[in-house]
Amino acid sequence: SPRGMGEKPHPFFYLKKRGECPMKTRQSAALERKKFFADPVMVVTVVLLTVLLALFILYPLAMLLLDSVYVRETNMVLVTDIQAGNAEVPVKDGRIAVLNNKGKAAEFTVDDLDSAWGYMFAKNGRVLKEDKPVDPENCYVKIANNYLTFDAFPRIFADYTFNRAFYNTLLLGMITGFGSVIIGLLFAYVDCYVNVRQKAVKKMFDVVSMLPVVSPPFVLSLSMILLFGRGGLITRELLKIYDSDVYGLSGIAIVQILTFFPVCYMMLKGLLKNIDPSMEEAARNMGASRMKVFTTVTLPLMLPGLGNAFLVTFIESVADFANPMMIGGSYDTLATTIYLRITGGSYDITGAAAMAVVLLAITLVLFLIQKYYLEAKTAATLTGKASRARALIDDRSVRVPLTAICSLISAFVIMMYVAIPFGALFKLWGRDYSLSLKWFQQLFRDDGFKAFTDSFVLSLIASPITALLSMIISYLVVKKKFKAKGFIEFVSMLAMAVPGTVLGVGFIRGFAGGILRTGFMQGIYGTGVILVIVFVVRSLPVGTRSGISALRQIDKSIEESAYDLGAGSAKVFMSVTLPLIKDSFLSGLVTTFVRSITAISAIILLVTPRYLLITCRINEFAEKGAYGVACAYATILIIITYSAIVLMNWLIKHFGTSKAVRLSEEE
Numbered sequence: 001s002p003r004g005m006g007e008k009p010h011p012f013f014y015l016k017k018r019g020e021c022p023m024k025t026r027q028s029a030a031l032e033r034k035k036f037f038a039d040p041v042m043v044v045t046v047v048l049l050t051v052l053l054a055l056f057i058l059y060p061l062a063m064l065l066l067d068s069v070y071v072r073e074t075n076m077v078l079v080t081d082i083q084a085g086n087a088e089v090p091v092k093d094g095r096i097a098v099l100n101n102k103g104k105a106a107e108f109t110v111d112d113l114d115s116a117w118g119y120m121f122a123k124n125g126r127v128l129k130e131d132k133p134v135d136p137e138n139c140y141v142k143i144a145n146n147y148l149t150f151d152a153f154p155r156i157f158a159d160y161t162f163n164r165a166f167y168n169t170l171l172l173g174m175i176t177g178f179g180s181v182i183i184g185l186l187f188a189y190v191d192c193y194v195n196v197r198q199k200a201v202k203k204m205f206d207v208v209s210m211l212p213v214v215s216p217p218f219v220l221s222l223s224m225i226l227l228f229g230r231g232g233l234i235t236r237e238l239l240k241i242y243d244s245d246v247y248g249l250s251g252i253a254i255v256q257i258l259t260f261f262p263v264c265y266m267m268l269k270g271l272l273k274n275i276d277p278s279m280e281e282a283a284r285n286m287g288a289s290r291m292k293v294f295t296t297v298t299l300p301l302m303l304p305g306l307g308n309a310f311l312v313t314f315i316e317s318v319a320d321f322a323n324p325m326m327i328g329g330s331y332d333t334l335a336t337t338i339y340l341r342i343t344g345g346s347y348d349i350t351g352a353a354a355m356a357v358v359l360l361a362i363t364l365v366l367f368l369i370q371k372y373y374l375e376a377k378t379a380a381t382l383t384g385k386a387s388r389a390r391a392l393i394d395d396r397s398v399r400v401p402l403t404a405i406c407s408l409i410s411a412f413v414i415m416m417y418v419a420i421p422f423g424a425l426f427k428l429w430g431r432d433y434s435l436s437l438k439w440f441q442q443l444f445r446d447d448g449f450k451a452f453t454d455s456f457v458l459s460l461i462a463s464p465i466t467a468l469l470s471m472i473i474s475y476l477v478v479k480k481k482f483k484a485k486g487f488i489e490f491v492s493m494l495a496m497a498v499p500g501t502v503l504g505v506g507f508i509r510g511f512a513g514g515i516l517r518t519g520f521m522q523g524i525y526g527t528g529v530i531l532v533i534v535f536v537v538r539s540l541p542v543g544t545r546s547g548i549s550a551l552r553q554i555d556k557s558i559e560e561s562a563y564d565l566g567a568g569s570a571k572v573f574m575s576v577t578l579p580l581i582k583d584s585f586l587s588g589l590v591t592t593f594v595r596s597i598t599a600i601s602a603i604i605l606l607v608t609p610r611y612l613l614i615t616c617r618i619n620e621f622a623e624k625g626a627y628g629v630a631c632a633y634a635t636i637l638i639i640i641t642y643s644a645i646v647l648m649n650w651l652i653k654h655f656g657t658s659k660a661v662r663l664s665e666e667e
Helices: 013-017 022-037 040-069 079-084 152-157 160-193 199-214 219-228 233-238 249-273 277-285 290-319 322-327 334-343 349-381 396-425 438-445 448-479 485-497 500-511 528-551 556-564 569-580 582-597 614-624 627-655 657-666
Strands: 070-078 095-099 105-109 140-148 426-428 432-435
Touching: 040 070, 040 152, 040 349, 040 448, 040 485, 040 500, 040 528, 040 569, 070 079, 079 140, 152 160, 152 349, 160 199, 160 249, 160 290, 160 334, 160 349, 160 396, 199 249, 199 396, 199 627, 219 233, 219 249, 219 322, 219 396, 219 614, 219 627, 249 290, 249 322, 249 396, 277 290, 290 334, 290 349, 290 500, 322 334, 322 614, 334 349, 334 500, 349 485, 349 500, 396 426, 396 438, 396 627, 438 448, 438 627, 448 485, 448 528, 448 569, 448 582, 448 614, 448 627, 485 528, 500 528, 528 582, 556 569, 569 582, 582 627, 614 627
Parallel strands: none
Antiparallel strands: 070 140, 095 105, 095 140, 426 432
C-alpha cells in the first residue's frame, strides 16, 4: 500500500481494491457499445424488436388511452345552412373537409358544396347522386368533429354500473388474493416442513399444481355449476337441495381461489426451501414452540414473498374475464362490464375505453410494485439456498391435521376437474346419468372439427414465434449492454400486467381503421394474423422470464470464446447460446401453445366467424346452458394440453440439456 511508503494514496486506490474503478467501467462500457454497433445483425435485431414491441404492445394501449380522452363525432349539417353562414363548421383557407360514406375526407369550397357528389347525403343517410334531382332543403354533408375531452372519466365515475363493477372487482381481488395465499402457504409449508409419508398425497400435490396450467381458465366454473348448481350432482342428487345458487361473488371467489392458489403454492414453495433451517432450529433450542418459530422467524422472512404472491393473484383475479362471465350472474366486474359495454346495445366505445384505462391503471400499478419492489425485497431477504437439509416435522399432532386438510383440498380440486369428462359422457346432467357419446357427436357435427383445427393451427404458429422472440429478448437483456435494453425488457414484460379484455379493446381501436386511422395494416384486423399476434404478446412475458433465468446461469466466457474465434452474434446465439438454453426454449414453446389454445379474454373481442376457437365455443355453449357440449369441448382441450406438456417433458428428457447432464453423471 502507498500508505506504508509514506505516500498519499491515489483517489482510485480503494476503488481498485474492490474492482470498481470508474475509468475501467467506462472503458468497458465504451468497448461494449463499440462491439455492439459494429455488429449489423445485432443492431437490426434491436431495431426490429423495438419497432415490433412498440407497434403491438405500446401502440394498442396508447390508442386505448387516446380513445378515452379523444372524441370523434360525425355531424350531418345542411348545405344551405353552411352557405348562409348559419352553421358553425371548421373552415381552413376557405375550404371545408367533408366525409363520404366510407369515412374518407375531401375538401371543398363553401360554394362548391352543393355539387360535391358522392359526399352529399339525404337526411336518412342515403348518398345523393348527380343524375337524380336534389332538394336543397334535403342536402346534407358529413362534418367530422374531433376534440379532446376528459368528460368520459367523470361520466363513468358517476355511472352506477361502473361504480358497482369497480367495487366488485376490488373486493373479489382481495378475497381471491388472501384465500389463494393462505391455501398456497399451507400447501407449501406441508410440502417443505412436514414429513408426508404417503406417496399418493405427494402425487396429489403435483397434480393440483399442474391442473390449472393444462386446463382452460373457466373449467372450474363449469364444474361448479355441474356439481353445486340447481341441477348439481352433489346439491340436488345427494343433498336434496333444489334451490342452490352458485352464481355471484361466492361462486367466483371459490373458483378463482381454486384456480390461482397453485400459483401461490409454487412461488412460496421456492421461498420456504431457501430459508436456512439453522435460524429456526436456534429458536427451537431456546424453547420457542413451533407456532412461535413460525410467527417470529419463518413468517417475517416470507413477508415480501407473501406480498409478491398476493399481488400476482390479485392481478390475475381483477383481470379474469372467463370465470365472472360464466358464473358471475348479476355480479359484474370491470372485465365483463367493458366487454358488455362494447358488445351490448349501447356500443359506448369511449366509456368502455375509459373503463379499460381504469382497469389497466389498477393492474399496472400493482405490477410495478410487485416487479420492482417486492421481487427485489424477496431476493434480498432470501438469498442462496439452505445450508443443509431441514429436519422434517414428524409430530403426529402437526403432521396428521395439516396433511389431512391439504389432502381434502386436493381431492376436492381433482373432483372438480373429473366432473368435466363425466359431464360430456352423461346423457343429460341432472336428469339422466346414463353414459352416452351424443355430446361428442354433436360437437363434431356442429363445426367442432373446424374449431379444433383453427385453434390448433393458430396456437402452433404462435408457439415458435414466441419462443424464439423470448430467447432473443432474454439474450439481449442478459448478455448485451445498450441504451434500449431497459425499454425492451419492460415492454416485453408489460403484457403480464395488461388484462386480456383491455388488450383486446386496444387492438380493436388500434387496427380496426389501420394504424392511426390511415388504413395501413387494416388488413390484419379480423384475420388469423391478429389472433396470432395477440397470442404472442400474451405469452411473451412467461417465455422471457424463463429465458432470463436460464441465461443468467451461463458463464459469459463461453460466448466470448466463440466471438474470439471469429463467430458473429447470430452464429453465437444459434450455435452456442440457444443449445445451452434449449430446455427453456422447449418449455416456452409448449407454454405458449397451452396458453394460446386456452386463451379467451384477449381474443373474444377479436375473433370473427371466419375462425372458430375452442374456448369461445365453450363459452358460447355454456351461456346457452348446453353444458354437455361445453364439457365435451373442454375434455378434448384438456387432453390436448396435457399431451403437449407430456411431449415437452419427453423432449427435454431425451433431447434437452438435462440428457447431457444425466449421461455425464452416469459416467
